[in-house]
Amino acid sequence: MSSTLLIIQTLNGLQLGVLLFLIAAGLTLVFGVMDFINLAHGVQYMLGAYLAAMFVAWTGNFFIGLVLALISALAFGLLLEVLVMRHLYDRDHLEQVLATFGVILFLNEGVKIVWGAAPLQVPVPDMLSGAVAIADGVLYPIWRLAIILSGLAVALGLYLVVTKTRVGMLIRAGATNAPMVSALGVDIRRLFMIVFGFGAMLAGFAGCMAAPVLSVEPGMGDNLLILAFVVIVIGGIGSIRGAFIGALIVGLTDTLLRSFSVDLLRMTGLSPSDARTIGPAIASMSIYILMAAVLFFRPTGLFPAKG
Amino acid sequence: MTDVSPLASSTPAPALGWDWKRLAIPLVLFAGLAVMPLIFPGDRYTLSLITRAMIFGIAALSLDLILGYGALISFGHAAFMGLGGYAAAILMFHGTGEALVAFPVAIATGALFALVTGAISLKTRGVYFIMITLAFAQMAFFTATSLSAYGGDDGLRMAQRNVVAGARLLQNDTNFYFVVLGLLIACYLLLRTIVGSRFGRILKGAKENERRMRALGFDPFRYRLTAYVIAGGICALSGALFANLGLFVAPAYMTWPRSGELIAMVVLGGTGTLHGAIIGAIGIIIVEEWLAEITQHWKAIFGPLVVLVAIFARGGIIRLIDRGTGR
Numbered sequence: 001m002s003s004t005l006l007i008i009q010t011l012n013g014l015q016l017g018v019l020l021f022l023i024a025a026g027l028t029l030v031f032g033v034m035d036f037i038n039l040a041h042g043v044q045y046m047l048g049a050y051l052a053a054m055f056v057a058w059t060g061n062f063f064i065g066l067v068l069a070l071i072s073a074l075a076f077g078l079l080l081e082v083l084v085m086r087h088l089y090d091r092d093h094l095e096q097v098l099a100t101f102g103v104i105l106f107l108n109e110g111v112k113i114v115w116g117a118a119p120l121q122v123p124v125p126d127m128l129s130g131a132v133a134i135a136d137g138v139l140y141p142i143w144r145l146a147i148i149l150s151g152l153a154v155a156l157g158l159y160l161v162v163t164k165t166r167v168g169m170l171i172r173a174g175a176t177n178a179p180m181v182s183a184l185g186v187d188i189r190r191l192f193m194i195v196f197g198f199g200a201m202l203a204g205f206a207g208c209m210a211a212p213v214l215s216v217e218p219g220m221g222d223n224l225l226i227l228a229f230v231v232i233v234i235g236g237i238g239s240i241r242g243a244f245i246g247a248l249i250v251g252l253t254d255t256l257l258r259s260f261s262v263d264l265l266r267m268t269g270l271s272p273s274d275a276r277t278i279g280p281a282i283a284s285m286s287i288y289i290l291m292a293a294v295l296f297f298r299p300t301g302l303f304p305a306k307g
Numbered sequence: 308m309t310d311v312s313p314l315a316s317s318t319p320a321p322a323l324g325w326d327w328k329r330l331a332i333p334l335v336l337f338a339g340l341a342v343m344p345l346i347f348p349g350d351r352y353t354l355s356l357i358t359r360a361m362i363f364g365i366a367a368l369s370l371d372l373i374l375g376y377g378a379l380i381s382f383g384h385a386a387f388m389g390l391g392g393y394a395a396a397i398l399m400f401h402g403t404g405e406a407l408v409a410f411p412v413a414i415a416t417g418a419l420f421a422l423v424t425g426a427i428s429l430k431t432r433g434v435y436f437i438m439i440t441l442a443f444a445q446m447a448f449f450t451a452t453s454l455s456a457y458g459g460d461d462g463l464r465m466a467q468r469n470v471v472a473g474a475r476l477l478q479n480d481t482n483f484y485f486v487v488l489g490l491l492i493a494c495y496l497l498l499r500t501i502v503g504s505r506f507g508r509i510l511k512g513a514k515e516n517e518r519r520m521r522a523l524g525f526d527p528f529r530y531r532l533t534a535y536v537i538a539g540g541i542c543a544l545s546g547a548l549f550a551n552l553g554l555f556v557a558p559a560y561m562t563w564p565r566s567g568e569l570i571a572m573v574v575l576g577g578t579g580t581l582h583g584a585i586i587g588a589i590g591i592i593i594v595e596e597w598l599a600e601i602t603q604h605w606k607a608i609f610g611p612l613v614v615l616v617a618i619f620a621r622g623g624i625i626r627l628i629d630r631g632t633g634r
Contacts, residue, residue, distance in 0.1 A: 037434055039567075087618050093434060094380050098574050099617035101567040106610030113604050226445060226563065233438045281453035288442040288449075292427055295439055299431045 004138050009259045010252065011134075015144050017251025018151025022206035023224060024231040024243040025158060026199020032175030032238020034192045036085065037093050039100035042225025043107040044080075044200045048073045048207025049216040050111050053120040062125035062212075069208050070201055077200020081193055089189070108218045119215035147209045154202070155244055162240050171195060175238035227254070230291045236301030245302065250287050257283040332628060333495065333582040340488055344481050354484050355552065360592040361487045362548045365494050367572040367584035369541035373534050374570070375579030376502050378514040379429075382437045383444025384569045387417040387539045389561030390447060391546025396463045396556045406469035406477065410547050417543020418536045420447070425535035429528055441563055451558035462557025469551055477551060487548055491585065494541050498581055501537065510534055575616050577623025586624050 027041045051072045056065030084103060088096050124143045131139040162168035170191055173181045182188040207221075214220065231250050235242025257264075262279035266272060294302065340361065347353040366388055373379040391413035398409045424443040431439055457463045468477040477483045501507050513520045513527035520527050550556040559565075568591065576587025594612070598605030620627075 031434065037437070084614055084618070093437065094374070094570070094574060094578070095617045097380065097382070097437065097567070098571055099614045101564075101571065102610045102613030102615075102617060104564075104567075104610070105606045105613060109604050109607035109610065113607060222564075226441065229438050230442065233435060233442075237434065277453070277455065281450060284449035284453070285446045288446045291442050292439060295431055295435060296427055299435060301435075 004135075005259065007135060007138055008140060009256055011140055011144065011148065013252035013255035014248065015147050015151075015251070016255055017248040018148055018155070019206045019210055020224070020227055020231050020251055021155055021244050021247035022151055022202050022209075023228040024235070024247050025155075025240060026195075026202045027228050028232040028235070028238055028240070028243045029171060029175065029195050030192075030199050031232070033171060033178060033188075033195050034089055034174075035093075035178070036089060036192075037096045037100065038085070038196075039097060039225065040080065040103040040107070041199070041203055041228065042221030042223075043104050044073065044077060044203040044221070045207040045210075045224055046111065046216075046218070046221035047076060047107065048204025049122075049211040049214075049220065050115055050120070050207075051204065052208035052211045053122045053216050054115070056122055056211075062123075066208050070205060073204025073207075074197050074201040077204075078193065078197040080200070081196045085196060086189070086193075089192075104222070108222075112218050117218060119217040121215060122211040124212040143212055147213070150209060151206075154205070158240060167191075167194070227287070230287050233301055234291055234294050236304035239301075239303045242301055242303035249290070253290060254283075254287050257286045261286075332625070333585075336582060336585060337488070337492055337495075340491075341485075344484055351480055354480050356592070356596055357589075358480075358484050358487050358552055359549075360589040361484075361491045361585075362545050362552060363569070363572065363588040363592055364585035365487075365491050365545035365548070366542050367569055367576070367588040368491075368494055368498055368581060369538040369545070370569050371573045371576075371578060371581055371584040372498055372502070372538045372541075373531075374573055375581075375584070376507060376510050376514065377531050377534050379531065379535070380437045380570070381440045381535075381538075382563060382566050382570070383424075383440035383442070383447075384538075384542060385563070385565035386444035386447040386561045387420065387542035388546035388549060388565070389451060389556065389558070390416050390420055391543030392550035392556035392560055393451060393457070393463070393546075394543065395469060395547040395550045396465050397457055399465050399467075399469070400457065400463060404467065404470050405473070406471045409469050410544060413543045413547035414540040417546070418540035420543075421536045421539025422532070425532050425539070429531050429535065441566070444561060444563060444566060448558050448561040451561060458557070460558060462555055462559070465550060465554040465556070468554065469547075483551070487552075490544065490548065494544070495581060495585070498537075498541070501534075502581070506530060506533070571613050571616065575620060575623055577625030580623075580625045583623050583625035590624065 023041065023045055026044075027038060030036050030038050030041070048069060051069035052065055054065075055068040055072075056062050059065050059068070080103065084099055088099055124141075128142045128146050131141050132145065134140045160168075162171060170181060170186055174186075174188060174191060178188055181191075227250060231246040232243055233246075234249065235244070235246030258280075261283040262275045265275035265279050265282075270278070340357065343357055344354060366384070369387070370381065370384045373381055394413040394416040395409040398404075398412060403409065420443075424440070428436055428439045428443065451457075452460050468475075468483065471477060471486075477486060502510070509520060509525050509527075509530050512523075513525070513530060517527055546556075546560070549560070572587040572591050573584045574587070575590055576583030576585065595605065595609060598608050602608070
């Protein structure tokens with residue numbers, strides 16, 4: 001376990017963490033404000049990546065492609081809200097889970113029909129390609145740093161919007177007690193539509209940023225959705241702060257254990273072959289064990305928004 | 308039906324226990340399934356399709372016990388199917404092909420997993436319960452993928468179907484069909500008895516008004532956990548049957564889309580009716596098969612159908628049948 005590898009994997013963990021935060025933020029606000037379980041949030045991330053791939057290829061410029069992809073992701077989120085979500089606000093979680101599950105099936109297959117089943121590649125924009133030395137002899141890709149920085153910038157922006165603006169105040173109030181906000185004369189459904197569309201755009205943004213690093217393929221949002229749920233359950237539903245801290249915990253735990261679980265197990269005196277067998281299994285399960293442990297001691301997460 | 312329990316007075320009778328009028332639908336259903344091999348003699352494709360539908364019927368039945376009667380939305384129910392399948396396949400891998408050993412072991416595996424995970428999951432409510440059941444299913448999934456001795460990602464083949472008391476009874480597809488049908492009916496009757504019993508009423512009572520149940524001196528947690536363990540065991544049995552049908556088990560059997568499918572089956576049929584879960588399972592398996600024959604992109608059609616079911620099918624198919632027959 002070298003310190004160079006540790007630095008690089010910590011940065012990779014941060015990068016996964018900010019991506020998870022971008023997804024979890026929309027998810028947790030949608031759930032917090034409207035008590036709505038949106039399983040389709042992961043496919044909105046996938047769609048963002050596909051839109052980025054398409055628009056970047058069309059325009060030949062990553063940043064123009066990014067803007068177009070974000071606008072489309074927002075529009076698509078609003079369309080989804082009108083077509084499906086708004087019919088389910090007053091219904092059981094069961095029906096929400098089922099309907100959004102149907103949306104996942106449709107979109108995972110839909111992108112195969114439109115863009116084919118083969119993975120797409122999105123090139124890293126020229127000005128952000130290459131690597132930079134972050135310590136003695138430690139090179140790190142600039143694009144991954146860009147992901148981390150843009151994610152942190154969005155987190156800061158979101159924090160300011162939620163804590164300093166009127167819309168943010170309504171969102172916080174809505175997450176704490178939606179019926180009361182509604183009774184005070186706020187159009188909670190319109191507020192929710194804004195939150196939903198914005199959440200879809202954030203997920204889409206995560207997809208755009210991840211596209212040059214990962215291959216863009218059907219189902220790419222499914223696993224990230226599950227991770228995002230782990231994040232908001234650990235952080236506490238409806239809480240932006242919880243989503244941020246939860247995302248960093250999950251991103252770092254997952255990435256670091258995937259790299260070092262075998263070494264760590266060997267240090268406990270396990271034979272190398274046993275460590276190689278058990279390590280990866282423990283690494284893939286670690287965040288779920290973490291989540292179960294958090295819920296066991298704090299059944300509403302670390303920073304629940306609802307009092 | 309005579310009721311001695313004081314709880315019964317507050318709840319209408321039809322949803323509970325043995326109600327012969329309500330048994331008309333399951334009777335027609337099981338009779339229909341029983342004559343299928345006569346209608347399609349030697350048609351292996353159709354028989355195997357309906358066998359698969361019935362196996363999912365057992366899994367959906369078990370989910371309906373906790374979902375329909377306990378309002379516990381388990382998003383990890385497929386894990387029990389996978390565990391049951393792995394139990395049967397791993398036993399055969401080590402030379403134990405006896406169903407009378409493998410099936411009880413599968414049931415015990417599912418029940419044990421349900422006991423441990425349920426004890427933690429049931430401390431939470433609502434969306435947290437959904438997520439934590441999902442998390443446990445993911446753990447089971449990742450455990451299965453890391454079992455390199457048993458095929459890892461690629462899954463594990465079974466050399467042949469389980470033997471029953473040493474006899475190769477299940478090798479014949481028609482025999483296997485009737486064994487699955489028999490187990491489906493047995494599970495149905497067992498669950499029907501359970502939900503009609505005092506236990507089932509407390510489960511339902513806790514769903515409707517937890518505080519009242521506590522005030523009456525019942526601890527809902529214990530009843531929910533028991534129901535969860537029963538559901539886990541029965542679902543694992545369906546998994547062992549599923550492994551026998553395809554002679555194969557893989558981690559993919561435990562993925563969360565499969566759990567979503569099971570929920571769709573229960574809701575489509577009508578939650579909290581038991582026979583509705585069977586009808587929902589058969590309906591969805593057949594629709595999937597039918598759509599898959601039309602286009603390889605059948606999920607693009609199936610997905611919107613699921614959305615429509617969620618938005619419009621309040622009460623599921625059973626409600627539609629009830630309305631159609633004027634009840």
